[in-house]
Amino acid sequence: MRNKITLHHLLLVGAVALGSCQKEYVKAPPPPPVITRSVTFTADIYPLLTAAAHNCTDCHNSGGQAPDLSTDNSAFTTLTTGGYVNTSSPSSSTFYIAVTPVYTGSSGQMYPGGPYLTTSEQATILAWITQGAQH
Numbered sequence: 001m002r003n004k005i006t007l008h009h010l011l012l013v014g015a016v017a018l019g020s021c022q023k024e025y026v027k028a029p030p031p032p033p034v035i036t037r038s039v040t041f042t043a044d045i046y047p048l049l050t051a052a053a054h055n056c057t058d059c060h061n062s063g064g065q066a067p068d069l070s071t072d073n074s075a076f077t078t079l080t081t082g083g084y085v086n087t088s089s090p091s092s093s094t095f096y097i098a099v100t101p102v103y104t105g106s107s108g109q110m111y112p113g114g115p116y117l118t119t120s121e122q123a124t125i126l127a128w129i130t131q132g133a134q135h
């Protein structure tokens with residue numbers, strides 16, 4: 001009887017440990033394809049933010065939700081000086097995380113249910129940060 005209880009407890013602990021492992025796995029962003037071509041804000045990033053498919057500027061504009069992404073200059077300045085981009089640890093940049101499905105935000109109003117940027121668009125943003133976030 002005593003042995004049975006111990007085994008039961010072990011199984012329970014195992015199941016809980018496994019459960020939390022799986023949770024961590026689901027939370028981790030998928031590894032993006034690596035982009036090696038030169039990526040700049042004006043040529044590659046700003047067009048993504050204004051694309052009709054993403055509508056970032058519907059919410060993120062002057063007087064709207066921070067960061068202000070409405071013009072090329074305001075978006076570049078806010079993202080690079082407002083703490084949204086971390087060139088020493090690109091994948092932990094708020095700007096990058098915010099466009100991946102792991103991001104939920106505090107209000108849940110940021111992209112409720114998607115659509116998120118495509119994997120290759122996410123990779124373009126990561127490459128831009130990795131290359132030093134050039135204008």
Ligand code: HEC
Nearest residue numbers: 054055056059065094095098104105106107108109110111
């Ligand atoms: C429907 C409105 C809406 C759209 C569309 C939207 N956002 Fe947001 N965004 C928000 C809100 C609201 C927040 C604040 C976080 C929250 O409360 O969920 C936010 C937060 C952010 C943040 C800051 C995250 C932080 O933790 O500080 C970034 C960066 C961002 N959005 C980028 C984008 C980009 C890039 C797009 C387009 C791909 C986009 N957003 C589209 C509403 C939106």
